[in-house]
Amino acid sequence: KILPHLLEMTNRKNKNIEVVNEYGVTEAAVMSTIFRRQQREKTIKIGHPIWNTRLYILNKWHKPQPIGAAGELCIAGVGLARGYLNRPELTAERFLSFSYRSYRSYKTYIPEKIYKTGDLARWLPDGTVEFLGRIDLQVKIRGYRIEPGEIEKRLLNHPGIKEALVMARQHENGEKYLCVYVVGASSSKGVQAIEVSSLREYLSGELPDYMVPGHFVLLEKIPLTPNGKVDMKALPAPKIESGQEYAAPRDDIERRLVKIWLEVLGREPSASIGIDDNFFRLGGHSLNTTILATRIHQAFHVELSLSEVFKRRTVRKLGEYIRQAHHKAYIGIEPVEKMEYYPLSSAQKRLYFLQQMDLESTAYNMP
Template sequence: MMLEAGWQGSPQLTALCGGEALDRELCNRLVCATRRFWNMYGPTETTVWSTCQRIEDVDTPISIGTPVAETTVRILNGQGLLQPVGVAGELYIGGAGLARGYLWQPELTAERFIPDRYSEEPGMRLYRTGDLARWRRDGTIEYLGRNDHQVKLRGFRIELGEIEACLQAHPAVRECIVMVREDRTGEKRLVAYIVANADLGTSPVAVLRAHASQTLPEFMVPTAIVTLPAFPLTPNGKVDRNAMPEPDLTSLATREYAAPKGHVEMALAEIWQQLLGVSRVGRTDHFFELGGHSLLALRLIEGINATLGVEFALRDLFANPVLSQMAKQLTAQDKKDVATSDRPNLVHLRRGRSPVKLVCIHPGGGGGIGEAYAPLIGALSKEMDVTGISAVDLDTLTRPEASVPEIAANYLHQLSDIIQTPWILVGWSAGGLIAYEMTRLAMKNGCIPLGTLLIDSYPHTVTRCLMNAKFEWNFTNFFSGLAG
């Protein structure tokens, strides 16, 4: 406050700073404005100062220093065990300055003042500060914030103060606060709010995420980073966390937008948008930079395989996290399968353990077998094994089959293993004509399906009068049984 009011400092003054975490900007201003500058730390319960550090120049790393005389500091984990150097834990203080307890509050005293199991002197106690800290290699202590800022996200316990300390170590970051927020899809994500003291360039989110990734595991790197001119404050001057703005698309590590090209990229972009809760996805965007994580990755794999009728694996995602790369991988995989397989039309839409196999025939126009049948597959029992027959890309073949009977015969040949087991055939639209012809040929060969279902289709030998209420009831009842 004095600096903001215009105070210029004094070359004869020794300044002690405490009460709140010291940020880099204030530290540098006070170092330059005083003869000596000390960063002090300690709660009232340990008679105010328990650790201190003299900061001699602007390049000195900020810490709360080392314990003062007759003071013991221990950093413990949740089980009360000593934490090694570099690992965050809760800060406990003991020694000559320790208070006896809280007046007329025995329960609170027992909770906050505990026996020091590591002391060689009997009866020694420690005060539980509720603050997070870690030892540095040089023997000083780094303050990481309050322990009540610990969160659990996707099964991991995360110290928000540790993330804040990491980001604040970047020379361009003056202040940092990390929170957990829900996006539009209800997914919880880490969001960092920063006040910068230098230009972070045209891609501040990418710069800071890269900085954090050097020291933090992937699950602790914030998904979104919001740059603010200043943090909102409460009437008493504290940071108002509830007033922090919702992150928008600019808070994510988006790259220069380039519209998706081709049906594969467009289909992938739509899946990404739904999973990540973003308004648009470009062909140069990176799945994990947009907020993807390990759990979302599994849902992405499931969505891609169901929609596009492919077998995309988790290793493929990690090798091709950029949308255009992913589409290229899928296209190359599809062409390879067509070129090398003697069953180029077969696509496993779901591998189940049921003895009955469901076979789905592509609609008119081919392609997109997974997308076409996704709603149906989603309504069926997860034990149901589903195989799709997709129309082969005409660019990869010398010519398509000339007639429906030839197509049906070819598909039955590719299904030779499946039709030896109990199977059900489904055809949609023009695929219904093929399914009908396949059933007719299968009956001649003794491989009769348990049922043949035509969706929005009918064989050319049957009139539309069969598509009545009774037929619809039988159709619905049959699939209700499959859905379990």
């Protein structure tokens, strides 16, 4: 893994140095791709396949992915191994039969053997391949599949960052969240100071909201094992703080709100949350914002829209809103008893009416 700060150092020392990146695995004779970096390029790709080697980027159904879509990088060609010695199960799992269409006759399928690398990659519009990380390092948070390597790549393009590591951690209630560990870039004046708020703002402009980590930890260096791997166990848990001085609840409404926040955020009852702490800096997100609004409605009989929660991100401001708002009793959704048939909704009746007008139509067929 070549880091951007090493490339910059190489360029400063000698602009005539040509950086060549090779990628490969032991199962495919070590070297399968090559990439020659141009001087102005900030990132290192794994490039093009070498002679007599073919690359496929496939989804979980072993179908080719379009340009820009991530998938598993698979290798084929004369350099491929026959399999693993005396390990037929692993050979069957990693070495697969695959068919591709001939460029001479699009209808002709040519069978060959491919090796599944377990690496996540994607084709770029210029025909090169970009490495995104290991598939087994993918995490699923709030229904989204996230590649930590893609977030790390964006962070390493930031001029103030030397090293970055993204991993999933868990709150006390078992909910997963993304945590970033960063090492600041050094200069003649020492290690650059990094503002967490500026990093969060930077990533917000580079990535969709669900990929922006909620917590950042600044380190002097990434801890490594004796083998040179990242020592995950040595990484400290983030201190989940809002950055505000603690201000205690002033009345019963604020005390009840703090209790609700602790439950929604999955904190211990003994944890302290001040009335000026920001809900989202403490780990709040769109999903538990919905839960928060419902819990407030149940506790105070005040209906709260999501936009109001986003406007009033502290206990103090929510308390002010609750004191002035009109009360509206909370009515829960009662589960209906199980029936063999249920009455049609108005939308379903419309579809039935349209289907009866043209019995031959397949416009509303379900696959």
